[in-house]
Amino acid sequence: MPRAAVPFPPLMGLLVLLAASGLLIAFAGTWQLVRGTDRPGGRGVAWCIANDRPCDPEDLGLPADRWRDRVFRLSRGEQTRGYEIDGGDPDGPLVLVVHGHSAGRHHAMATLACAVPVASRVAAFDLPGHGSVQKLFSRQGLREPEDVAVVLGQLLAERPAGTPAPPVVLLGYSMGAQISLAAAAGPLRGQLAGVVLLAVYRYHGEPIRAFLREHGLPWWPFQPLGDLFTAVRTRGASRFDRVEAAADVDCPALLLSFRDDPLCPLASAEAIAAAIPHARLEVFDGVDHTDFHLREPQRYTSLVQDFLRSHRP
Incomplete structure (x- = not known):
């Protein structure tokens, strides 16, 4: 005689449905967060035009004979695009x-414009996951310090034979600031004249958590799961504290931060500045992230140019 089917309690079915839906939402949200940080794309020409920003050296008023489109090699052999600009001071960094x-x-372009008059050369390139190299994954500062060192090596190798190497200054903003800090403390230690850090942050997850909060998105469970996935994939390398690296920076550093930066807390910049042996921290009032050149253009230009002039040979 066949056994009667055991009825499934409606409440239990509802709980199972809710649990499955929650897991699906958590997985989808985490995947979107990780995918967005790994391959962000980048604000290209269209974004610059729509926001009335310069998008190439020509938009800075530079004649065609003073700048070049470049192809650089990254640390693992991949190619990236960039610009190289002849500065206004042959003896500058x-x-x-x-x-x-x-x-x-x-x-x-808008960030580097003030450096052109007082530098011998200025160069910028697309990091992995951005611009011309969107097929690669961004590692948000875990591997990029080696990319910076390799690109710099190519620029230095191109100087005329017999001429001394110019002093080198890294200028990084936001993620680029913590990458520059890691490069100065790691592969480029002992090779730099200075480093300019705009809106630097201390921990890998700081700007991600702030981004979620700013856009009204729940921090849990998306960031903890994303952090766990990234930590496993990078074998723990994403659990960095840039204050530890700051102590190994052996060149002068200029740090600029907004007092109420929604993404990169001022406290992080203060801790990093305190750890760097020769550092100066300048705080800008306002709620902003990296647009120092828009909030206080004269002060921003003066601070950066004075720092660069101090590193002429």
Whole structure:
């Protein structure tokens, strides 16, 4: 005689449905967060035009014979696009600009413009996951310090034979600032004249958590799951604290931060500045992230140019 089917309690069915839906939402949200940070794309020409920003050296008023489109090699052999600009001071430093997350070589133009008159050369390139190299994954600062070192090596190798190497200054903003900090403390330690850090942050997850909060998205469970996935994939390398690296920076550093930066807390910049042996922190009032050149353009230009002039040979 067949056994009677055991009825499934309606409440239990509802709980199972809710649990399955919650897991699906958590997985989908985490996947979108990880995918968005790994391959952000970058603010390219269209974004710059729509926001009335310069998108190439020509938009800075530079004649065609003073700048070049470049192809650089990254640390694992991949190619990336960039710009190289002849500066206004032949004795000035070589300035290598490292852009932030979701930015790129086009977006960097407004930030680097003030460096051109006092530098011998200024260069910017697309980091992995951005601009011309969107097929690669961004590692949000875990592997990019080696990319910076390789690109800089190519720029230095191109100087005329017999001429001394120019002093080198890294200028990084947001994610590019913590990448520049890691490069100065790691592969480029002992090779830099200075480093400019705009809106630097301390921990890998700081700007991500702030981004979720700013857009009204729940921090839990998306970021903890995303952090766990990234930590496993990078074998724990994403659990960095840039204050630890700051102590190994052996060149002068200029740090600029907004007092109420919604993405990169001022407290992080203060801790990093305190750890760097020779650092100066300048705080800008306002709620902003990296647009120092828009909030207080004269002060921003003066601070950056004075710092670069101090590193002429």
